[in-house]
Amino acid sequence: MKKTVVVYGSSTGTCQSIAESIANKLGVESIDVANLNADVIAENENLLLGTSTWGAGELQDDWYDGVKVLKDAGLGGKTVAVFGCGDAESYSDTFCGAMAELYNAAKEAGATLVGEVSTDGYTFDDSEAVADGKFVGLALDDVNEDDKTEGRIDAWLEAIKPSL
Numbered sequence: 330m331k332k333t334v335v336v337y338g339s340s341t342g343t344c345q346s347i348a349e350s351i352a353n354k355l356g357v358e359s360i361d362v363a364n365l366n367a368d369v370i371a372e373n374e375n376l377l378l379g380t381s382t383w384g385a386g387e388l389q390d391d392w393y394d395g396v397k398v399l400k401d402a403g404l405g406g407k408t409v410a411v412f413g414c415g416d417a418e419s420y421s422d423t424f425c426g427a428m429a430e431l432y433n434a435a436k437e438a439g440a441t442l443v444g445e446v447s448t449d450g451y452t453f454d455d456s457e458a459v460a461d462g463k464f465v466g467l468a469l470d471d472v473n474e475d476d477k478t479e480g481r482i483d484a485w486l487e488a489i490k491p492s493l
Contacts (some may be wrong), residue, residue, distance in 0.1 A: 330493045331408075333375035335359040338389035343471050344414045346382040347478070351377060351412070352488055357493075362395035366466045370402040375409070376416045376440075378431045382415040386426025387458050409435040410444030410489050411466030417453040418473050423470040424453035432458070432465040443492040446485060449478075 334357060334404070336466075337348035345361070360369065378399075381389045388396070396476035413428035436442055445463040451470075458465050467485040471478050 330355070330490065331374040332372065333357045334369060334373040335377045335379065335380040336362050336365050336369075336395070338362040338384070338392040338395060339381060340389055341381070341462065344379050344389065347412065347414060347471065347482070348377075348379045350479075351379075351482060351486065352481065362389075365395050367402040368400070369396065370404070370407070374407060376404070376407060376435075377410050377412065379412040379414070380431055380437065382413055382420070382423060382425050382427040382429045384423075386423035386429075388427045388430050390413060392427070392431065393394065396430065396435055399434050400438050402438070404435055404438035404440035407440045409440040409442050410492075411435070411442075412444075412469065412485070413458065413466060414469050414471055415456075416472045417470045421452075421454040423452045424456045424458075424470070425436075425464065426457040427456050428458035428464065428466045428468065429456075441492075444485060444489045445482075452460055
């Protein structure tokens with residue numbers, strides 16, 4: 330596996346915990362998006378980007394500056410996968426929608442994107458993060474379906490490892 334970093338934005342600690350779990354499973358570093366800079370991007374060939382979803386499908390606050398860093402640094406030649414946390418019961422119409430913003434920003438910055446996940450087995454009404462019947466990354470509801478989190482992470486990592 331090429332040099333990889335897991336970058337997360339977390340307000341309540343849920344996304345941080347998930348990012349740390351993903352990083353531990355891969356044997357790589359995880360960092361808060363507040364510490365993301367051009368040097369971190371230059372040093373890593375793979376970036377796994379995670380965000381929680383707030384309000385009407387919005388990014389975690391620290392990611393607004395983080396998206397600017399991604400775009401300014403450029404991601405040409407980088408492989409990116411996104412993951413997101415959401416609440417499918419309380420916010421069923423915007424479930425994990427913030428992942429779409431990270432996905433689109435990485436795509437605009439020239440990244441190769443991997444890690445789409447089937448919507449099968451998820452219960453939600455709508456999400457900006459669904460394209461062609463799949464989530465653009467790993468969607469997790471650690472609030473209502475915490476019993477599925479580890480299995481979903483493991484399956485996603487197995488699927489993306491060949492690209493990393």
